[in-house]
Amino acid sequence: MTTAYRPFETHKQALTYGAATAAILLVRRPDNRGWHGAIEWNDERIWMEPMPQSDRTERAWLEVESWAMRNITVMAQHQPVFRQG
Numbered sequence: 001m002t003t004a005y006r007p008f009e010t011h012k013q014a015l016t017y018g019a020a021t022a023a024i025l026l027v028r029r030p031d032n033r034g035w036h037g038a039i040e041w042n043d044e045r046i047w048m049e050p051m052p053q054s055d056r057t058e059r060a061w062l063e064v065e066s067w068a069m070r071n072i073t074v075m076a077q078h079q080p081v082f083r084q085g
């Protein structure tokens with residue numbers, strides 16, 4: 001289960017890693033000037049990063065998804081807690 005929807009979240013994609021869960025989020029900044037990408041691991045937000053400004057939601061989502069998958073892959077390789085069970 002992932003955390004409840006919060007204002008400004010426009011996209012969320014859940015992933016499964018063995019017994020663990022991860023989610024990638026695209027979060028609209030409260031000032032409405034760009035986006036943040038976020039990674040959740042087992043319902044805890046562990047990382048949030050500003051993304052390049054983009055007026056197109058689809059482009060921002062692709063950037064966030066690519067950024068998050070690179071980071072999740074690195075975490076999974078280097079930290080046992082992130083390795084698939």
